[in-house]
Amino acid sequence: MRIALFVPCLIDQFFPQIAVSTVRLLRRLGVDVVYPEAQTCCGQPAFNMGYHDEARKLAERFVEIFADAEYIVTPSGSCGSMVRVFYPTLAVRKGLQGSLENVKKRTYELSEFLVNVLKVTDVGAAFSGRITYHDSCHLLRELNVKDPPRLLLRNVKGIDFVEMEESNSCCGFGGSFSVKFPEISTAMVEEKVKSIEKTGAQYVVAGDSGCLMQIGGMLQRHHIPVKTMHIAEFLYKGISL
């Protein structure tokens, strides 16, 4: 089985180790990974801000690049949603409609790919310690992915998995929202951090780097000793250590 890796721009620039862990994790599970190097961004920032012409052009670019992939996997619920849910609203040019349909059907977020396509719920990882999980909004509500990450995490040997209160409450990132309305964004992440602290977890794990950036940024600013980790990194670390 071969997948084409789609790396979110945030990960490319700030957290490339998430993508590296994704590749290594998939390879360990017997999946061949290619990385179409022409990719840049799915266009979501422009889309969310209302700049749909720009978003459409980036969508067309994406569809062209990934047109022939059998599976497209991305370690992000946000980017996955952009392709599956929002690309169809963008009036992509006629000649690409067919490719868009294919790309839409074949795009998966990492945890849903592992569980629903590869049928793997135990990657063979081990970690003894307490973790909690944050439901990223796009992953949960646009892609309807709630159980796969939990299955994968609960099956980590030795893990103490604790659900936080309001795990599905928005962390306040929302892309440009975090700087358009920084005070509201901060108030929202304050509540999220309170929920996290209540669990006593050493790590908070999530499937989207935007959320991790927001939550991590808050934890760090207040010197709270909880660490953030992307699910790809967490699972790979659990196998490799």
Add this chain to the structure above:
Amino acid sequence: MHVTSKKFRAKAKEKTQDLEGRQKFYAATHHSVKARDLVVQGVLNWESLRESAHQIKAHSIANLADLLEEFEKNATTNGMKVYWAGTEEQACNYILDLARLNQASLIVKSKSMVTEEIELSHVLEKEGIESVETDLGEFIVQLAGEGPSHITTPAIHKTREDIGKLFAERLGVPFSSDPAHLTGVARDFLREKFLKAQIGISGGNFAIAETGDIIIVTNEGNGRFTTTVPRIHVAVLGIEKVIPRLEDLSTFLSILPRSGTGQKITSYVSLIRSPRRPEDIDGPEQIHVVLLDNGRSEILADPVMREVLYCIRCGACLNVCPVYQTVGGYTYGSVYPGPIGSAFTPLMSSLEMTKDLPYASSLCGRCSEICPVKIDIHHLLIWLRRKSVDERLSNPIEKLMIQIWFTMMKSPVLYRFMSKVGRVLQPIFPKRNSSLKVPLWSKSRDFPKLSPKTFKELWPEIEKETA
């Protein structure tokens, strides 16, 4: 409709700094959500109820003109008088004329968001007519000189202590924060008003085309009192409230009370069909139904945004919205706050006057998830953002930055080049402790540094690795 949404940003900033207010508000909204969740849990066909409700509303809105005419025909046959108000001025003037004609000096009102929209009480008061809100929450905010801060629970921002103090100040009663006692105080005060009022004004949750009925769901009895005791009853409804058949009501009664107040059913469900008939022991002598357009038919014309007219005013989206939970209802500067308000208000007013509203959302989607009629609220907000950009309302600096970003993203060569430039320059970027200092972000949160290498740069090595 009066909006002060241009003040959203400033008010939001203020509200986020009021930590005590935030705590109170957070607790109140969470309480509402818990109540709703508890009573929805046991409903095994909840999703199919939502879908049915959505379909009934879609059909109603698509056939609005026909249904409204059918309603008018039947309501008129039953003895009601139907008035078509194109604008809020027309609606208010109709009611004013009625009040003058009947020398009304006292009006009692049961809860109606649409009467807030047209600022009816303000118009009546200018005329010297006393207009008393009889819904307990509305009564409270009226006493306080405020408007409602929520679509269903107007005084959600007030604690029992706040209300106790308010009653003591304004009604001259000794302070108490006991809810049963406070309700009793309001009841005594309002009793007299019900009995003396010449006109009772209500809203309406639904208008049934097939029978000409007005449907009101209430808990406090004030709705019944208002629509039964005064000689004249005026029901004001937005035109979007009409549904085809009486049978359709069962779907909506299964979802509205649960979503709005966490109840399986409200204490009273009133089907108002006609004024007092000779054989009736009570009831108003006249019933006037004011059907209000006020911009709704323009919204109807937009095939995407018309979904906003499906709203049954339950308020669930407000309770569950993390932005509303943080800033409260008054911040939005509109009678309709929260997620549905952020979609409806720009359409009823103008995008220019309400620029921030569609953007004051992280698009988390909780609103759409909880909406009992499956309005895709957060996607409608994205649509409004698109309109905002198309109407050239965006900040020119933001527009420029998007163009720069877009130019970079279109070209992998430029992208790689700029990635390198960023890393070369990073040492001279402003820092805070050891993280990047980024405007608007770094005031409250740390921001990560650019990684030494992008994934693109790492790939050649990673590619060569084997499992």
